[in-house]
Amino acid sequence: MSNEIPPVIQALGEAVSAEFPGGLLAITTFRGNHRFHVCPKHAYGVLKYLRARAGFGMLIDLSAADYLQYPDLEDRYGIWYCLLDVDNGRRLIVKTTANDPDPKVESVVDLWEGANWMEREVYDMYGIEFLHHPDLRRILLPDEFVGYPLRRDYPMRGKGERHNFPVLTRAEG
């Protein structure tokens, strides 16, 4: 597959740029994945626009990565939204960023209900806060867990959680 941006995506990008001046930072394509890199300030607006006006009615995937040790990248966290146009089968990935010390993005649960658990998972693993999320709490890890395990500065073997796991004896229990 060629890595040229197809005219349809280019036109959609122009429409988004017209709606949100300075919101769309770049359009990239790699092996059939078309990506809109969006400035965090406009991310929610662009997603809302894509859902309402461009037909991307389905959120296939939402997740994030910590680009701490990634070559040539300034922003620490990247968050991606894989969108799907159900009627035409088009796909689009919207990428935005967040940064320390207080990584935040706007929640998209009011656009797609499916984002609920996916955002909770990102919060659980990376500590990125989703503003206006209805039920933002840890999902896979226990409530009292400290730290965010998928961050790159979190060691693979953990920080001794297993070693220091509290053991209840029969007398205490």
Place this chain on the structure above:
Amino acid sequence: MALKLSDVIAPPADGREKDYQWTLNFGPQHPATHTTLRIILNLDGEVIIHSIPDIGYLHSGFEKLGEHLDFNQYVTIVDRMNYISPVANEIAWHHAVESLLGIDLTPRCKYIRVIFAELMRLHDHLLCVGAAALDMGAFTAFLYAFNQREKINELNEWASGQRFHPSYTRVGGLQRDIDDNWIAKLRAFIKQLPSAIVDVTRLLNRNRIFLDRTRGVGVLTREEAINRSVTGPVARASGLVRDLRKDEPYLAYKDFDFKVVAAKEGDCLARYLVRMEEMQESLKILSQAVENLPSGPVNAAVDDRMVLPNQLSVYRSIEGLIHHFELFMNNRKWSPPVEEVYAATESPNGELGFYIVSDGTGTAYRARTRPPSFIHFALFNHLVQGHTISEVAPILGSLNIIAAELDR
């Protein structure tokens, strides 16, 4: 800012006394959950007002491991996600890796992968249907289904040496080729499977108890399916006709004649019927694939230095040895572009995608799984509201939640 589980369970502070409501803890160990799921049910008599799924009991950091194991090593972990269709996960993982590296598979490899993907679909659907029936008390149907599943495990063992977690695919190819004996075994399997499907159908399709407990239970509309990111048989049972095998054909799915099965009702019965009918379509694909299996190598061109060389050339030629060394040493391995890619396949449970971020080394910088079980279990509260406790089991069964994939 962040909430805790106890905040959610506590009754809402709206002043009204609702002492007729009570809370029931369902799981983590319960026969109907099959693995470890915990659901906190808020009940009015027997009717469920609200449910809070509490997951994570099987969380074992698969995605973190994916950042430390190379493209071939991680396949053993991917296997253990949806362990009732292991090879489908491997195919999805290597599909993503191969689209990152830009590898073209050989026709034979594509066909063998299709055969395995469809075997896994049968494996998954048989267990799902059987276990759903078991939870409603239909033990015989479960045994007929489980018996067939055993035969697929045998096929796995013959091809890869492992029954349950075959780790059969490799970057650009397969662990090893299949032989004529295996094909004969597969033909025999294809021949006898329809009678087992008929057995299950006869036991369940007109079974009064089964119909009463599944019809109209856990209805998911098409709009909600789209809104809640639902894919696979669950979406197709709600009239959302999407199948990546048709919509975005990967491997060799273009070559086969099969139909996409869908229903409109969106209830547990529709999900069961869609799965049963999909098994017939899988059988069609299987028999077409096995009869038209191309000859030739299973691994992509060795010159690209992407695919493991065969044993003979490693032991008998210096080129093969160096090639093997290059792919195994930690500071060498593959050199993919510094890019990211999302690639998905139609796994038995729905769209199974991997988002790989690559920093140019042979290990993924980030290996995100899009797990269908996770996304489908998020539906649970929506589906179960207003139903009784006894309907929890059919709804759970029809969603086919695999906790290992749910928690990863």
